[in-house]
Amino acid sequence: MNKKLKKTDSLIFGTLFLIALLFVLSSTYTPFNFRQMHVDSSIYMTITQGIIRGQLPYRDFVDNKGPLMYLLNVPGFMIGSFTGVWITELLLMCITVLFAYKTALFFTGKNKALLTTACTFAAALAFFKTPVGTEEYALPFLMISFYLFVKYCWRGAQKDASFFELAVLGFCLACAVLIRLNMFPLWVGFCLVIFAESIAKRRFALLGKYILGFCIGIGIVFIPVFFYLKANGIVADFLNQVVFGGASRGFGGASLKQTIQNWYIVASRNYSFIPLLWGIFAIIKNYKQKDMLFWTGYTFSYILAVLFLAFSSGDSHYNLTLIPFFVPVIAVLVEMLYAVFAAAHRRNVVIILFLCIVFSEGLMKYGDDFMEVFTNHSGQELMRAGKMIDENTQDGGKIISLGYNGYIYPFTQRVAASKYIYQRSGVVQIQGGSREEFVSSVLTEKPAIIVIYGADKGGYDYLPAWYNPIYKMMADEYELLSDENGFYLFKKKF
Amino acid sequence: MALIPFFVPVLASFVETLNSSLQKLKNKNIAIAVLLCAVFSQGLAKYIDDATEFFHNKSGKEMIAAGKIIDTNTLPEDTIISLSNAYIYPFTKRQAVSKYIYQGSGVDYIQSSRDEFLAAVLNDKPAIIAVYPADPNWNADWYAPIYAMIENEYYLLSDKNGYYLFRKKL
Numbered sequence: 001m002n003k004k005l006k007k008t009d010s011l012i013f014g015t016l017f018l019i020a021l022l023f024v025l026s027s028t029y030t031p032f033n034f035r036q037m038h039v040d041s042s043i044y045m046t047i048t049q050g051i052i053r054g055q056l057p058y059r060d061f062v063d064n065k066g067p068l069m070y071l072l073n074v075p076g077f078m079i080g081s082f083t084g085v086w087i088t089e090l091l092l093m094c095i096t097v098l099f100a101y102k103t104a105l106f107f108t109g110k111n112k113a114l115l116t117t118a119c120t121f122a123a124a125l126a127f128f129k130t131p132v133g134t135e136e137y138a139l140p141f142l143m144i145s146f147y148l149f150v151k152y153c154w155r156g157a158q159k160d161a162s163f164f165e166l167a168v169l170g171f172c173l174a175c176a177v178l179i180r181l182n183m184f185p186l187w188v189g190f191c192l193v194i195f196a197e198s199i200a201k202r203r204f205a206l207l208g209k210y211i212l213g214f215c216i217g218i219g220i221v222f223i224p225v226f227f228y229l230k231a232n233g234i235v236a237d238f239l240n241q242v243v244f245g246g247a248s249r250g251f252g253g254a255s256l257k258q259t260i261q262n263w264y265i266v267a268s269r270n271y272s273f274i275p276l277l278w279g280i281f282a283i284i285k286n287y288k289q290k291d292m293l294f295w296t297g298y299t300f301s302y303i304l305a306v307l308f309l310a311f312s313s314g315d316s317h318y319n320l321t322l323i324p325f326f327v328p329v330i331a332v333l334v335e336m337l338y339a340v341f342a343a344a345h346r347r348n349v350v351i352i353l354f355l356c357i358v359f360s361e362g363l364m365k366y367g368d369d370f371m372e373v374f375t376n377h378s379g380q381e382l383m384r385a386g387k388m389i390d391e392n393t394q395d396g397g398k399i400i401s402l403g404y405n406g407y408i409y410p411f412t413q414r415v416a417a418s419k420y421i422y423q424r425s426g427v428v429q430i431q432g433g434s435r436e437e438f439v440s441s442v443l444t445e446k447p448a449i450i451v452i453y454g455a456d457k458g459g460y461d462y463l464p465a466w467y468n469p470i471y472k473m474m475a476d477e478y479e480l481l482s483d484e485n486g487f488y489l490f491k492k493k494f
Numbered sequence: 495m496a497l498i499p500f501f502v503p504v505l506a507s508f509v510e511t512l513n514s515s516l517q518k519l520k521n522k523n524i525a526i527a528v529l530l531c532a533v534f535s536q537g538l539a540k541y542i543d544d545a546t547e548f549f550h551n552k553s554g555k556e557m558i559a560a561g562k563i564i565d566t567n568t569l570p571e572d573t574i575i576s577l578s579n580a581y582i583y584p585f586t587k588r589q590a591v592s593k594y595i596y597q598g599s600g601v602d603y604i605q606s607s608r609d610e611f612l613a614a615v616l617n618d619k620p621a622i623i624a625v626y627p628a629d630p631n632w633n634a635d636w637y638a639p640i641y642a643m644i645e646n647e648y649y650l651l652s653d654k655n656g657y658y659l660f661r662k663k664l
Contacts, residue, residue: 257543264536280532284525285516 015114016101020093023121026369027131028379029086036378036486038130038317039405039422045085045132046409046421048073053415058229058237062419062434064246066178067225067238069134082410085132095140097121099147100327106150107331112338116331119355120323123330125362126270127320134180135320141172141179142186146324149190153294160206163213170217178225181246182308183321189301197293254311262310269316270361275325276302278332298325333358378455381485386411388482389449392491397448402463402470408451408487417447435466442470448492450474455486556655561585563652564622567661572621577640578631582624582657591620598631608636615640623648625658 024030028037037045047061047070057063057070072092076084100120104113130136148169152161161169169187176183191214198207229235254262267273279299286292302325309318337351344350356363389399389412398417401408404424409416420438442450450470452460461471474490481491512526519525531538564574564586573591576582580596592614594601601607615623616639623644625632644660651661 260539260543264539268536277529277533281515281529284519284529287519 009110012101012110012114016097016117017094019118019121020090020097023097023125023128024086024089024093024131026125026128026366027086027089029082029089029131031083031086033373033376034082034379035372035376036382036407038133039407040130040134041132042406042410043422044069044073045077046406046416048077048085049410050415052078055415056232056234058234058241059232060419061416061421062241063421064241065134065180066242067228068175068178068221069137069180072137072179073132089132089136092137092140096143099140099143100324103143103147103150103324103327104331106154107328108335112334113331115351115355116327116334119330119334119359120326122355122359122362122366123270123326124320124323125359125366127317127323128362128365129315129317133317133320134183135317138176138179138183138321139323141176142183142321143324145169145172145176145186146327149186149297150294150328152194153291153297161210161213163209166210166213167217167220170214171220172217173214174218174221174225178221181242182312185304185308186301186324189299189304190297193293193297193300259307259310263306266306266309266319269319271326272306272319272322275322275329276306278329298328301325378486381455382407382411385451385482385485385487385489388485388489389414389451392481392489393448398445399449399451400442400445400447401451401453402467403453405453407453414448417445418442439466439469443473446473446477446492449481450478450490452488452490453486454483454488460488553656556657557581557585560624560652560655560657560659563655563659564588564624567651567659568621573618574622574624575615575620576624576626577637578629578634579626581626588622591615591618598629612636612639616643619643619647619662621662622651623660625660626656627658628656 025032028035028041043061043063044065047057047063050061051057051070051074055061057067073085073088076086076088078084080087097117101113101117104116104120107113108116128136145168148161148165152165173184173187176186194210195207198204198210226235229238267276276299279295279302282295283292283299286295302322305322305325309321312318334351334355337354338347341347341350385408389408393399393414395413397414399408399412399414400417401421402423404422406421409421418438418441420434420441423435423438452463454460463471478490478492481489483489509526509530512529513522516522516525560582562585564582565588568574568588570587572588574582574586574588575591576595578596578598583590583595592611594607594611594614597608597611623640648660648662651659653659
């Protein structure tokens with residue numbers, strides 16, 4: 001069977017595009033059902049919008065994600081606003097789906113690889129809770145790299161990795177890390193195993209080539225980004241907020257016991273333990289055989305990936321970064337099912353039904369997202385709230401949103417009165433008295449509008465006590481402009 | 495835990511599958527044992543965590559000590575009440591002043607349970623009111639009449655052993 005993908009395989013390419021399209025249709029940015037984005041995503045979109053207006057990340061906005069998280073959305077947002085962002089999502093998802101399919105081809109035939117790819121993204125749906133989030137945007141780079149590692153390990157000693165492939169690997173690592181700092185375990189696990197093998201076989205010249213190619217790939221991304229930061233004088237801010245702030249949050253002081261508990265929480269989500277168990281099983285089964293290199297790298301990378309998610313005890317959307325590891329396991333499952341149901345009447349229908357049950361969690365979530373077309377009107381509310389702000393303020397007027405979100409900023413022409421556009425998760429880990437600086441800047445600037453999100457809070461006085469100086473200023477100098485559209489808008493009295 | 499019986503056939507098939515998949519291995523039994531340890535590592539990790547409690551968890555002794563304080567500071571016919579949970583009762587000889595020996599999950603769905611409980615405590619005034627501050631529900635709003643009574647008619651007998659024990663003033 002010829003398993004190589006040809007340009008003429010239009011049906012396969014069409015199906016892969018359909019998988020990517022169906023996946024991103026559940027995004028909050030879909031033009032068919034635009035609705036309030038995830039809280040993290042509201043921050044990224046605010047910074048992207050600010051970059052388009054000539055502002056700078058880290059100087060004008062405080063956040064702990066890499067610059068690529070904001071820059072990747074700039075072209076799409078410039079050209080087509082939120083629909084442009086959604087098309088960016090679609091393009092990135094197409095790349096992810098294509099490389100998931102190409103990876104699956106190493107483990108199974110063309111049609112089964114297609115089924116494997118569909119199932120992989122059905123599993124991913126359970127973790128797709130932050131559209132236009134760091135995990136979704138890092139996924140193509142993770143998937144391309146995973147494909148290259150599989151390709152390297154599968155061809156064995158017949159042929160070494162090409163310089164281009166090594167550069168692509170480095171390129172992908174740099175992109176993923178410059179989206180979010182903790183995305184590196186995939187590369188660390190596989191590279192350490194490949195390095196150990198090369199040293200054991202005394203292939204030092206080859207190792208030198210690997211390192212050089214990899215570093216060139218990293219440089220292709222890091223050098224322009226460094227010059228972007230340097231030219232704008234924001235290197236120190238980047239280091240403070242992303243490197244030190246991000247690391248401080250990532251290793252947020254969890255005890256060993258808490259980390260182990262988190263490890264199992266992460267591993268328990270929608271079959272996330274299975275790749276690890278399959279990896280251990282495959283190492284044992286392939287002991288001292290040619291496949292052992294791949295499965296050792298796979299298992300080691302997976303343990304590290306889960307561990308780094310466990311350090312920060314994050315939400316289930318973090319598990320999206322584990323999705324590349326699902327491809328081999330699902331391919332094996334599909335192969336097994338075809339073998340088990342070999343004699344079954346209407347075998348394909350039986351297998352698809354069975355797989356629908358297996359991946360029902362993701363499919364249920366997808367159905368739930370789809371139902372939001374009829375019930376969720378938060379997108380229109382955000383637009384109305386943004387319009388109200390624009391109509392009640394002058395050009396050049398500033399606003400501030402209190403709390404942990406930045407929902408409102410992308411919907412108004414007005415800029416934020418403080419670089420602390422949100423003031424909770426992650427920001428408190430940034431050194432330098434971030435809270436005091438924020439309160440001081442709001443009290444000094446006295447923004448034209450103060451926004452408090454109240455849609456699911458039942459009021460506007462739920463924020464912690466350190467916001468009290470701002471509440472006091474609001475009581476004296478502001479009036480309630482609107483409590484509709486899920487927001488409390490307080491306007492400065494003239 | 496109630497689902498465990500359903501695990502038995504699946505695990506039996508799983509062990510059979512492992513046995514046949516790894517039959518070519520030299521140390522098959524060790525390999526299967528290692529794999530099963532990985533599969534059930536969550537349970538094993540919890541077991542180890544429980545085992546290490548031997549060295550640092552003194553809550554059993556604290557319970558006994560708290561119960562003893564209650565017994566030595568009350569008469570045999572005196573009653574007590576524990577707010578929220580029921581940890582303390584098995585460690586003392588005194589009986590509860592109310593049939594609502596705990597007031598948390600489930601009890602609050604029984605009609606008029608809170609009113610009956612409050613009436614029993616406020617009328618009969620138990621010799622000891624035990625409060626376990628580690629319980630997240632110990633400070634619920636609807637205990638307010640009891641806290642007011644404690645403020646006026648009780649004194650703090652002990653804040654050791656993980657409990658606040660309030661003794662009725664004589």
